[in-house]
Amino acid sequence: MIQGKQSITFEQAPYILESASIVGTKEGEGPLGKLFDMIGEEDHFGADNWEDAESSLQKDAVFLAMKKANLAATDIRYLFAGDLLGQSIASSFGLMNYQIPMFGLYGACSTCGESLGLGAMTVASGHATHVLCVTSSHFASAEKEFRFPLEYGNQRPLSASWTVTGSGAFVVSSADYVEAQKKHVRAKITGITTGKIVDYGLKDSMNMGACMAPAAADTIYQNLCDFTRKPESYDKIITGDLGYVGQTALLDLLEEKGVDISRQHMDCGIEMFDQDSQDTHAGGSGCGCAATVLSAYLLKQLEEGNWKRILFVPTGALLSKTSFNEGQTVPCIAHGVVIESV
């Protein structure tokens, strides 16, 4: 059902039947370490190069999510997948062998929200019983894609974030199926707010949090308008990877509009690492950051009933190395997903 200007409410809310999270060693040593389904012994994940390593992350996350949901690849009607590499090769190579019809997505670090939104729409409209939404990022392949070779010595600014090595996969299933089979589910997706591209003219790719904060503010504000809700309607409003600088900016931007979310706000990038001991500066980032934190931590809180309703808002910076070199700004986007406990 159309809700407001940019949102949708699902009359028959699709369920997140199961999910899986796989992370690298540094994430495993972080504060959420114990919650992830799998932690790699080393960051190559048995692959020959970094791109392959990220592919294998996605492959394993999908495998694990299907296994937990007790489904085979043939039960999944569509894949909604994306990553951070050029032409999304981590998804293409990682998911090729499953032979599941696939929609490849790119929304930078917001892809997790984009895939869940599209997946939920597909299921809710009766076009699929099960879809699988999967996203990934890898520190080393992202550094190579966007910044410098790993062994090159340089000083990262304090506002820079640390790309999370990890992948999260979510099986989104129809209400009919879940109710008929009386399946245990993790949570349900009751609505989405699709973000638009927001650009405040910042050019510093080493300060992504500040670049993305206006996009997050825009989507959160729109969500509250569309659903006529107040920040208190949510137990938590959780952004993807704004980090410390972005969090400050987001809270201030919304406060200017008369919305105070300081009590609800949480950021996956901040939760992922211990800033002091892990030297990650502004916090974690990447498509894998929001996805793994959602799977391992946020859904767990909903499952245990600690939270009733959250607004999950992964944020993405839509720049490329070329656009950056050509002196372009960093356009950003944020996609909201309303997730409720069952």
Place this chain on the structure above:
Amino acid sequence: MKEKVTEQEKKAYQKYVKQVTPTHSLPVEMTKAFLVGGVICVIGQGITNYCVNLGIEKETAGSWCSLILVLAAVLLTGLNIYPKITKFGGAGALVPITGFANSVAAPAIEFKKEGQIFGVGCKIFTIAGPVILYGIFTSWVLGMIYWIGKYFGWL
């Protein structure tokens, strides 16, 4: 929220971001750079002096010094120690010849997977390339000035 963000709002936000973004402390970073750069230079001087003591000519000793420093930096890059030194020392580790060696060795290691031609061959100078190009270009410009000066008897 309004449909379009005005230029004024953008400017205000950019100014605001500058205020809230934390930065490294300049005096602390400069001290660290001085220390690390100084240590590298002292090691270099040590190598040169040792070579001179062995009876090698001063100019050849200088070459040996560069050669050994480059070798050490490449080895430290391969062992992933050099990035840690740079993280601490900043420009102190980037500016000496060792930093240049690091900037060539690092892409070579990273892009080896993409093959000898399109990987290592094409990308080995992705970081050092500008230094080489503009270094040579600057010396050419200075050479021209010197030559013209000589020609007209100014120098």
